[in-house]
């Protein structure tokens with residue numbers, strides 16, 4: 144489990160704010176792995192071994208595991224337990240419900256004695272408000288990552304609606320920041336929305352932003368850094384498909400490493416340009 148300060152230290156040490164997304168699809172992994180007892184875990188294990196020195200976070204997306212029932216859940220548990228201790232390990236579950244139900248989701252992903260999993264952070268939908276989010280915050284040291292402005296085209300349907308406190312996504316960030324500090328709360332902001340980052344930094348100056356959308360979705364790392372980086376970096380930029388499916392041959396882990404390295408090198412340049420390192 145990494146604190147705010149430990150995360151910043153890892154970023155400076157590794158010169159990276161890369162989050163590797165483990166959206167592992169059994170139909171996309173190399174055929175030679177399919178004979179393994181747990182092919183999804185075997186794939187993840189090799190991706191993790193190949194990228195751990197280049198990234199500061201991993202983000203399995205729970206949908207890719209839940210889709211396979213008990214076997215998928217076991218792959219997720221195995222993956223969770225294999226993730227390095229010096230990375231921030233995020234479960235992208237996008238949960239949120241009434242308090243007693245959120246409490247069970249929190250137990251699922253945060254309480255190893257109960258479920259076998261102890262992720263450091265979870266993505267949460269804010270739509271049901273404070274009582275749907277506080278059960279996750281009850282777990283000391285764990286992070287809650289609130290969906291604010293998503294990378295999806297559909298973000299315009301609700302997130303840009305006007306409220307008496309700005310667009311809905313702006314109202315979400317302002318309100319959520321009254322529930323906990325920047326040492327416990329992050330926000331999801333899509334790389335495809337890079338022009339909004341300057342605005343967001345006005346009311347989320349210190350929060351880390353989890354930024355999906357670089358790579359397969361075409362977001363620009365340079366623009367995200369230009370508008371979204373704060374004095375400590377304040378960004379975790381996720382790439383999933385562009386890294387883990389860089390090759391589906393025997394060389395898939397080396398190819399994933401090469402893609403991660405490209406991003407890490409760009410990130411090191413951006414950190415130097417911004418004076419973070």
Ligand SMILES: O=c1ccn([C@@H]2O[C@H](COP(=O)(O)O)[C@@H](O)[C@H]2O)c(=O)[nH]1
Nearest residue numbers: 204293294295333355359360382383384
């Ligand atoms: O706004 C959002 C929120 C979450 N995601 C998730 O991030 C990854 C992106 O994967 P890529 O392959 O790098 O496109 C995936 O798990 C999404 O569910 C997002 O894309 N946008």
